[in-house]
Amino acid sequence: MKLIGEVLAELFGMFVSDWPLTVLVLALVVAAILVLKLAAVSALLVGAGLLLGAVAILAFAVLSTDRT
């Protein structure tokens, strides 16, 4: 059971090792879905926003990390 717990924790850690980044990515995708469903914005424009949003999240995640 301990081994299974460790394996599951490791797998979970693959995606949420940096929780602010995880939250921002999920928020970006939810925003993209909402804009697509609620506003009459073209899908390609939403795609461009998704791409630039991901780059902005990367920049924020890198520049907000302190030296360890």
Add this chain to the structure above:
Amino acid sequence: MSLWTTAGPAVAAAFVASTVEVVEAFTILLAVSTIRGWRPPLIGGGAALLVLAVVVAALGPLLSLVPLHALQLAIGVLLLLFGLGWLRKAVLRAAGVIPLHDEVAIFERERLGLGDAAGGLAALAAFKAVLLEGLEVVFIVLAVGAGGGALTLWSAAIGALGACLAVVAVGLAVRRPLSRVPENSLKFAVGVMLSAFGVFWTGEGLGVSWPGDDLALPAFAALFLVAGLALTPMARRRAA
């Protein structure tokens, strides 16, 4: 869409990403073998490969039951989380903000940790290492390949298999931790590719028709590469 633009990025992404994971598993197998010989790591590693085969056999047919757009969206989001996380860490390591991954140190730590462990414990350490890193390889193959149909899935699987064979062949030849593998550069490249795949599949899942279809992937990768390279000196200056 040509065969190259469909299969090429999947083979390359799966090969490079899997190389990083297999190097990490091989380091632990090698550490175990120096304590108890090759029998425990072969038994533990072999058992882990059997478990992985069962997982793949069980998950594979389930994928065909999920609607394609939902699968692309789910895989795209997971790839974005995974890819941006790897790219962030690679940029921070290149900038000296966080320490580099050291295979020799991991090898020594694993050896000291095992001490004079019995064969069963040594095999268990090998089993866990191969299972964990193997699950990451399975995820990478599914994530890179499953959104694009059978051709990309097979391409990703071939890339991962090539990485396993290459690392095992080189590792058995040198019989040392593969510390000269430029792991951070590989992780940087993997982060770039997985982030590009993540945006691509998330967009496809939302119904975006990317200009140039699969040709959008190299353009996305170029953007993440430029961003990563530009952020490295900025992070270095900020941390100084």
